[in-house]
Amino acid sequence: MDWFSRLLGRKPNVAHFTWHCSRGEHTCARCRELDGTAWVPEADFKSPPLKAECTCPGGCKCKAIPTGLDEAWGQGNAEFIRKQGGVVTGKRMEKFFAG
Ligand SMILES: [Zn+2]
Numbered sequence: 788m789d790w791f792s793r794l795l796g797r798k799p800n801v802a803h804f805t806w807h808c809s810r811g812e813h814t815c816a817r818c819r820e821l822d823g824t825a826w827v828p829e830a831d832f833k834s835p836p837l838k839a840e841c842t843c844p845g846g847c848k849c850k851a852i853p854t855g856l857d858e859a860w861g862q863g864n865a866e867f868i869r870k871q872g873g874v875v876t877g878k879r880m881e882k883f884f885a886g
C-alpha cells in the first residue's frame with residue numbers, strides 16, 4: 788500500500804466525496820446549502836444523510852458521491868480540498884472548477 792492509500796484508510800480509491808441533494812421542491816434549506824460540498828475521506832465531516840438538522844419530509848435523501856483517484860481531476864480536486872482544510876463548500880468548489 789502506498790502512502791496515499793494508507794492516509795485514506797478504509798477507502799483507498801476515493802479522492803474526495805461530493806454532497807449531492809436532489810434539489811426537489813421539498814428539500815430543506817440545510818440540505819440545499821450542503822449540496823455540492825466536497826470533502827476528503829479523512830476530513831472531520833459527517834457524510835449524508837443529515838439527521839438532526841434536516842427537515843425534509845421523509846428524512847434526508849442526500850448522498851455522498853465519491854470521485855475516484857483514477858478519475859480525471861480526482862487527485863487535483865482532493866489536493867485543493869485538502870489545502871482548504873479538508874472540506875470545501877459547493878460555492879467554493881464552483882469557483883475552483885470555473886477558475
Ligand atoms: Zn433536509
Ligand SMILES: [Zn+2]
Nearest residue numbers: 818847848849
Ligand atoms: Zn438531505
